[in-house]
Amino acid sequence: xxxxxxxxxxxxxxxxxxxxxxxxxxxxxxxxxxxxxxxxxxxxxxxxxxxxxxxxxxxxxxxxxxxxxxxxxxxxxxxxxxxxxxxxxxxxxxxxxxxxxxxxxxxxxxxxxxxxxxxxxxxxxxxxxxxxxxxxxxxxxxxxxxxxxxxxxxxxxxxxxxxxxxxxxxxxxxxxxxxxxxxxxxxxxxxxxxxxxxxxxxxxxxxxxxxxxxxxxxxxxxxxxxxxxxxxxxxxxxxxxxxxxxxxxxxxxxxxxxxxxxxxxxxxxxxxxxxxxxxxxxxxxxxxxxxxxxxxxxxxxxxxxxxxxxxxxxxxxxxxxxxxxxxxxxxxxxxxxxxxxxxxxxxxxxxxxxxxxxxxxxxxxxxxxxxxxxxxxxxxxxxxxxxxxxxxxxxxxxxxxxxxxxxxxxxxxxxxxxxxxxxxxxxxxxxxxxxxxxxxxxxxxxxxxxxxxxxxxxxxxxxxxxxxxxxxxxxxxxxxxxxxxxxxxxxxxxxxxxxxxxxxxxxxxxxxxxxxxxxxxxxxxxxxxxxxxxxxxxxxxxxxxxxxxxxxxxxxxxxxxxxxxxxxxxxxxxxxxxxxxxxxxxxxxxxxxxxxxxxxxxxxxxxxxxxxxxxxxxxxxxxxxxxxxxxxxxxxxxxxxxxxxxxxxxxxxxxxxxxxxxxxxxxxxxxxxxxxxxxxxxxxxxxxxxxxxxxxxxxxxxxxxxxxxxxxxxxxxxxxxxxxxxxxxxxxxxxxxxxxxxxxxxxxxxxxxxxxxxxxxxxxxxxxxxxxxxxxxxxxxxxxxxxxxxxxxxxxxxxxxxxxxxxxxxxxxxxxxxxxxxxxxxx
RNA sequence: GCCCGGAUGGUGAAAUGGUAGACACGAGAGACUUAAAAUCUCUUGGCCGCAAGGCCAUGCCGGUUCAAGUCCGGCUCCGGGCACCA
Numbered sequence: 001x002x003x004x005x006x007x008x009x010x011x012x013x014x015x016x017x018x019x020x021x022x023x024x025x026x027x028x029x030x031x032x033x034x035x036x037x038x039x040x041x042x043x044x045x046x047x048x049x050x051x052x053x054x055x056x057x058x059x060x061x062x063x064x065x066x067x068x069x070x071x072x073x074x075x076x077x078x079x080x081x082x083x084x085x086x087x088x089x090x091x092x093x094x095x096x097x098x099x100x101x102x103x104x105x106x107x108x109x110x111x112x113x114x115x116x117x118x119x120x121x122x123x124x125x126x127x128x129x130x131x132x133x134x135x136x137x138x139x140x141x142x143x144x145x146x147x148x149x150x151x152x153x154x155x156x157x158x159x160x161x162x163x164x165x166x167x168x169x170x171x172x173x174x175x176x177x178x179x180x181x182x183x184x185x186x187x188x189x190x191x192x193x194x195x196x197x198x199x200x201x202x203x204x205x206x207x208x209x210x211x212x213x214x215x216x217x218x219x220x221x222x223x224x225x226x227x228x229x230x231x232x233x234x235x236x237x238x239x240x241x242x243x244x245x246x247x248x249x250x251x252x253x254x255x256x257x258x259x260x261x262x263x264x265x266x267x268x269x270x271x272x273x274x275x276x277x278x279x280x281x282x283x284x285x286x287x288x289x290x291x292x293x294x295x296x297x298x299x300x301x302x303x304x305x306x307x308x309x310x311x312x313x314x315x316x317x318x319x320x321x322x323x324x325x326x327x328x329x330x331x332x333x334x335x336x337x338x339x340x341x342x343x344x345x346x347x348x349x350x351x352x353x354x355x356x357x358x359x360x361x362x363x364x365x366x367x368x369x370x371x372x373x374x375x376x377x378x379x380x381x382x383x384x385x386x387x388x389x390x391x392x393x394x395x396x397x398x399x400x401x402x403x404x405x406x407x408x409x410x411x412x413x414x415x416x417x418x419x420x421x422x423x424x425x426x427x428x429x430x431x432x433x434x435x436x437x438x439x440x441x442x443x444x445x446x447x448x449x450x451x452x453x454x455x456x457x458x459x460x461x462x463x464x465x466x467x468x469x470x471x472x473x474x475x476x477x478x479x480x481x482x483x484x485x486x487x488x489x490x491x492x493x494x495x496x497x498x499x500x501x502x503x504x505x506x507x508x509x510x511x512x513x514x515x516x517x518x519x520x521x522x523x524x525x526x527x528x529x530x531x532x533x534x535x536x537x538x539x540x541x542x543x544x545x546x547x548x549x550x551x552x553x554x555x556x557x558x559x560x561x562x563x564x565x566x567x568x569x570x571x572x573x574x575x576x577x578x579x580x581x582x583x584x585x586x587x588x589x590x591x592x593x594x595x596x597x598x599x600x601x602x603x604x605x606x607x608x609x610x611x612x613x614x615x616x617x618x619x620x621x622x623x624x625x626x627x628x629x630x631x632x633x634x635x636x637x638x639x640x641x642x643x644x645x646x647x648x649x650x651x652x653x654x655x656x657x658x659x660x661x662x663x664x665x666x667x668x669x670x671x672x673x674x675x676x677x678x679x680x681x682x683x684x685x686x687x688x689x690x691x692x693x694x695x696x697x698x699x700x701x702x703x704x705x706x707x708x709x710x711x712x713x714x715x716x717x718x719x720x721x722x723x724x725x726x727x728x729x730x731x732x733x734x735x736x737x738x739x740x741x742x743x744x745x746x747x748x749x750x751x752x753x754x755x756x757x758x759x760x761x762x763x764x765x766x767x768x769x770x771x772x773x774x775x776x777x778x779x780x781x782x783x784x785x786x787x788x789x790x791x792x793x794x795x796x797x798x799x800x801x802x803x804x805x806x807x808x809x810x811x812x813x814x815x816x817x818x819x820x821x822x823x824x825x826x827x
Numbered sequence: 828g829c830c831c832g833g834a835u836g837g838u839g840a841a842a843u844g845g846u847a848g849a850c851a852c853g854a855g856a857g858a859c860u861u862a863a864a865a866u867c868u869c870u871u872g873g874c875c876g877c878a879a880g881g882c883c884a885u886g887c888c889g890g891u892u893c894a895a896g897u898c899c900g901g902c903u904c905c906g907g908g909c910a911c912c913a
Contacts, residue, residue: 214907217831221909228913246913259913296911327911337913345828346911396828436912560908630851632840636833637906644839647851657866694841697850704850707867767846772894774846812893814845822893 004656006620010730014116022744023067023075023118027530027543030072035547036063037526037586039555039563040078040125042085043104045093048111050602050610050628050640055554055592057625058634058692060117062552064726065687067118070749074547075118076529078125079105082133083518084162084178087448091482097448098476101128111613116621116730118746125532127521132528133450134471135538136521139570140442140453141464142577148194149442151462155263155330156190156441157183157292163483164445165190167517168438169222169562174293177562182291188487190443191452191514195569199223199435202568205583212591212635218560224436229420231338231429233258235266236310236319238273242266245333245434248343249423250415253404254361255338256351258311258322259303262287263330275307280324287326301327301350313338314428315419316405325350333434341394348394362399362412440566442517447481447490449515450474457502457509466503472511489513522563523570526550526585538579550586554634557591564589590690593637595628610640622728623649629692629727651700652728658706659717659735666711670762675705676716677759680752683723692727699724714739719752721745767818768793770802771825786813793819 017023025033038059041052063075081101090097105126112119125132143149156165161181165188170177195202203223206216228247235242242260246252260267262284267274274280283304287295303325310319327346328337341351341358351358398412406422407415423429443452451472453465465472475497481490491497492513502509524538530547531540555563571585594601597608615624627648632638668676679702686695702720706712712720718739725732725745736745761782766789768776776798780789790811793799799821806823813819 214832218908221830224909224912226912244913248913299911301911325911327913329912332912339913344913346913349911434912436909557907630839636840638839641839641852643852647839651851653865693839694850697841700850765846769845769894772845772892777846810893812845814894817845818894820845820893 004653004731004734006622006652006731007617009734010116010616010620010622011114013730013733014114016733016744017116017118017746018113018121020744021122022746023063023073024120024122025072025074027074027547030074030546032071033547034063034066034071034073035526035550035552036060036066036073036075037529037550037553038075039553039559040080040522040525041108042080042083043101043108044085045089045100045104046604046609047104047107048115048612050595050612051556051592053115053612054595054628055556056112056115056117057628058590058592058690059552059554060119061625061629061692061726062687062690063118064729064746065751067746068722068725068749068751070751073118074120074529076123076125076526077112077117077119077121078525078529079108079127080518080522080525081105081126081128082449082521084164084444084446084448085518087446088162088179090448096478096481098128114621115612115616116625118729123529123532125525125528127525128448130471130473131533131535133474133521134535135528136450136516136524137453137465137470137472138467138538139520139524139573140516141467141470143193143573144454144464146573146576148197148573149191150194151189151191153187153189154192154441155185155187158186158188159183160485162446163485165441165443167441167519169440169519169565171292174291174296182293184291185288186487190441191512191516192439192441193569195440195566196435196437198569198572199225199437200433201572201583202437202565205568209584209589210587211589212557214635215557215560215564215589215591218557219565222437222561222565226434226436228432228434229416229423229429230334230432231423232314233311233338234314235270235273235322236312238270240266240269242311242336243334243429244336244338245432246338248340248412248416249419249429250401250404250407250410250412251340251343251361252313252315252338252419253401253407254340254342254359255313255320256341256357256359257320257339259325259328259337259339259350260306260322261328261330261335262324262326264324264335266336267324270306270309273306273309276304280304280306283324287324290326295326299349301325301346301353303327303350303354305354311338314423314426321356323350323354331438332436343394343396345394345396358394359403360395361402361404361407362395362397363402364395364397364399440517440569442520443514444517445485445487445489445514446483447474447477447515449518450521451491451497452512452514452516454512455500455502455509456512457505457507459507460502460504463502463504463509469503474515489515491515519562519566520570523566524574526553527574538574541579544580548580549582549584551588553586553589554592555589556594560591590634593633593635595631596637596639615645619645619649620652620730622731623652626651626696626727630696632693634690634692651696651703652731654703654707655724655728656731656735658703658712658720659738661706661709662712662714662717662739664714666713668709668713668716672705672709672712672716673758674761675702676719677754677756679723680719680754681756681759684754687726696727699727722750722752764816766793768796768799769818769820770799771822772820775799775802782816786815789813789819793821 036059038056063073067073086097090100140149157171158165159176159181161179175182226247229249230243230245233242303323306322309322311322339347341347342360343362401407401410401415420431451474453472455463457463475494480493498511500509500511527539530543534540567585572583574580602609627645679698682698683695721732721735733745763779764782766778766780776796790813803823809822809824811821
């Protein structure tokens with residue numbers, strides 16, 4: 001094929017793959033399953049984004065490679081179409097989400113089907129269909145039964161622009177993850193999933209998971225485990241108990257004051273004892289009006305002393321003053337702290353500002369304490385939560401306890417242990433592990449999502465809708481579906497929806513007006529792919545046994561603590577329901593880097609958005625996909641350039657042109673055969689590690705070798721085409737059929753086996769070094785013995801200059817590589 | 828502040844402790860062509876040198892080693908995660 005029409009070929013083969021169901025496996029009879037998954041797209045109006053396409057591609061080449069290797073490959077596709085994203089866009093263009101999505105999904109299907117991905121188009125999932133969200137709701141009811149879905153009143157993030165509450169994970173850098181609006185704090189009664197019940201399991205699981213490290217670290221940070229103790233203080237006079245969490249129980253003797261978060265419940269109870277109540281109340285109101293971002297932006301700490309109120313330190317019965325200050329957070333620990341200004345930077349700042357006493361109870365380590373120091377290092381292996389944030393005049397590190405009664409002389413680690421034991425014995429406290437992770441708020445005061453499947457009944461209370469009545473269908477709203485902002489979902493206005501009967505007693509009932517978070521839709525979609533039409537099960541159990549967990553998953557790391565953590569949580573919950581027997585939904589997950597344009601993030605406002613379709617038409621999808629993968633390793637960010645795309649296109653053309661050199665009588669010389677087998681070996685190794693960039697480089701090298709060859713044998717040619725097929729699928733198919741094959745190249749597991757003997761070089765270049773500097777290169781037989789190699793090296797003419805008259809100290813031989821002659825340097 | 832990454836030619840990047848810069852882009856030269864495009868071939872880290880060759884070179888400073896881009900210690904800068912989280 002001298003000049004080939006890539007566009008025509010790509011369209012032809014994309015059609016045939018779908019039409020002949022080349023990439024549609026029989027899930028039931030599959031012998032050797034491989035489940036390749038990419039993050040299903042949100043079908044935006046702008047169409048397919050290059051970043052998504054890149055992730056799809058990196059899954060797709062692996063899928064094709066496995067297919068060529070004879071696996072039964074399942075590479076499904078679907079649409080994450082519910083959610084605020086879709087809804088907001090529909091609002092903007094004045095259309096209902098359903099009408100808008102019909103159009104955008106059709107556009108996505110068109111774009112994706114011409115892109116030559118090996119997707120199974122018979123099991124497409126759309127989260128907005130009742131067949132799908134029936135099971136989203138079902139998951140809710142199951143979690144409800146297990147006590148993992150519950151309602152509570154809590155201080156939540158309310159996005160004034162999206163007019164809904166959001167989960168903590170959806171606040172990024174203090175603003176709404178979606179619209180970048182600063183949320184305000186609101187106390188509301190909402191539905192939560194008890195993800196905190198899985199905190200330790202989510203953390204422990206990470207250790208053995210084959211996921212990108214950046215993803216695992218993000219999750220670890222988010223879960224935020226810290227070890228310490230709960231200590232019971234009491235309020236003097238009224239004897240009200242109040243607990244604090246601390247990671248430094250060893251500094252208990254250094255507590256000189258006590259702080260409550262402004263929202264702490266005990267404040268109301270203390271009201272009669274607070275002499276300056278008006279001042280306190282004013283502060284509480286002001287703090288409540290501030291967003292988290294405003295609270296932290298101003299590093300200057302503020303607070304109000306509660307006059308007449310004292311807390312009693314349980315270790316020494318000292319009465320210490322009590323403050324309200326917003327540097328103590330309601331949601332973390334107990335919402336109250338013992339302040340140790342000598343050893344905590346924040347407490348120190350506050351103490352200086354309000355002129356409070358500072359009592360040192362930990363001494364720095366110095367040389368005299370060598371022994372203690374060594375001991376501490378050992379202890380640290382056990383205690384990982386070392387805190388070091390030295391402020392100007394406070395020491396937050398570890399050391400030796402002083403001024404601390406029975407702790408004096410102990411290292412921090414020892415003192416912690418001893419204090420915890422002491423507290424426990426006296427009933428004044430206990431060991432406690434605390435997590436930063438909070439429960440997942442799933443209520444959204446919006447229209448475009450699956451309804452929360454519960455009925456409120458005056459007699460029976462809150463009742464989950466039973467499985468036989470699912471799904472609770474989202475009613476069609478032509479008008480008034482925009483968010484009201486009054487804290488209730490738009491569904492509240494649909495009387496026919498809201499008014500229902502209690503599933504338990506048959507009496508009058510009211511539905512929940514809120515819908516569920518979009519991240520719940522996407523937390524389980526890969527289960528549904530297996531049997532999207534099954535109306536009896538969330539997924540067909542035998543198929544689950546065969547195909548799950550997913551073998552390879554690729555997507556953006558912006559979902560590390562959103563989608564990817566929620567998914568792990570739901571998977572664990574499904575396991576506890578007895579549906580599956582694994583905790584980790586994805587055997588291997590890889591976070592792909594970002595594709596930048598001119599070194600910058602792509603955005604519509606900058607006008608530097610790359611449309612894959614444009615390049616598909618210009619150079620073809622084979623070339624575009626190859627280029628994206630050739631750009632560098634999967635995990636790194638990198639820049640897209642037009643010149644680079646042309647390089648990939650040039651390679652495809654070059655491969656196509658080689659076919660005219662193929663003829664039946666041609667015999668390959670040994671160099672070609674050797675290169676072929678080395679290439680097979682290298683490409684396989686690269687695929688195992690998803691090093692697509694170097695795999696492509698090896699194939700380019702092979703292409704250059706074939707370009708230089710006089711003729712190419714049919715056998716070598718067939719094998720070479722197969723090797724290129726994951727990257728250049730349409731071209732490979734075309735060349736394969738041109739070579740006389742009737743069936744698709746992807747059908748029969750035709751990947752060639754490499755022959756170690758044929759891959760072996762007969763001669764090698766022996767590097768000769770003197771004092772580790774390259775001085776000569778000599779061609780020698782590959783199987784040369786150590787003695788012969790050393791002898792050859794020492795005889796080298798070029799070496800004379802460097803070794804003459806010098807004493808040879810030793811000769812180092814590295815098999816198949818080099819001889820290094822170490823000589824004594826005469827100065 | 829804590830936890831992770833990263834830094835290699837003009838550019839994207841390769842490199843089980845063993846020849847730094849594979850492969851590609853860009854650039855330069857040549858062949859083919861009436862010409863151009865396409866294609867093919869060659870050159871292409873820096874400095875010195877007619878050449879042979881030599882020296883320098885993987886962010887910076889040290890160390891381990893016969894040998895360090897790679898391992899260890901200490902920095903600098905860039906990127907990411909968390910962050911008044913007790």
